Amino acid sequence: MTDPPDRPNPLDVHSEPLWKQDFPYDSAGEEEVTRREFARYLALGSAALAAGTLGIAAWTQLRTINTGEPQPIVALDEVTVGEPYLFSYPTGNDPAILLRTSVTDIVAFSQKCTHLGCVVYFQxxxxxxxxxxxxxxxxxxTGNVLSGPPTRPLGRIDVEVRGDTIWALGSRP
Ligand code: FES
Structure with missing residues (x-):
């Protein structure tokens, strides 16, 4: 009497599945991605995209915004009440405008319109x-929107009179 042929132990998790042991033929489609694998790739891809979006949002919120260093703008007596004065702040490439609304009050804004960046002027x-x-x-x-397409107020620049000079202290985009 001969010994029965060796069969893999069906309880061995590292061996081939039982159905494959009984039906040991390969098909061309066997290597294709299954629906479950596809769903897993889809979920992983979505999670990666969501993580990237959150990362960018966090970076946008946390990055340091250049609000400018305190710097003198102009001598107070060179600015007439009701007449705008043009200057640059916080850098030389940032047009800004200042208005002495009364003998004691001064306001200053970025001159860039918050709609598409055109230059605003005082009417x-x-x-x-x-x-x-x-x-x-x-x-x-206040620089708040009165009318037209802009949805955000003008960028505010904090100003202060120190001695006989008007200073810019920082900007609030
Ligand atoms: S750029 Fe100022 S209203 Fe459009």
Whole structure:
């Protein structure tokens, strides 16, 4: 009598599955990605995209925004009440505008319109900042939007009089 042929132990998890032991034929489609694997790749890809998006959002919120260093702008007596004064802040490439609204009050803003970046100017007759590109208008003392397409107020620049000079202290985008 001969010994029975060797069969792999079906309880051995490292051996081939039982069905494959009984049906030991390969098919061309066997190497293709199964639906379950595809779903797993999809989930992993989505998770990676979500993590990347969160990372970028966090970086945007946490990055240091250049608010500018305190620097002198102009002598106080060179600025007439009601007349705008142009300067650059926080860098030489950032147009800014200052207005002495009364003998004691001064406001300053970035001159870039918050819609698409055109330059705003002061309309004394209307008592407002005006952007001629798309007729955007901003309130004189706060820079808040009065009308037009802009949705955000003008970037504010904090100013202070030190001695006889007007200083810019920092900007708030
Ligand atoms: S750029 Fe100022 S209103 Fe459009």
């Amino acid at each position: 004394a007759a209307e008592d407002r900042w005006h952007c001629p590109c798309h007729e955007g208008n901003f309130e004189t003392t």
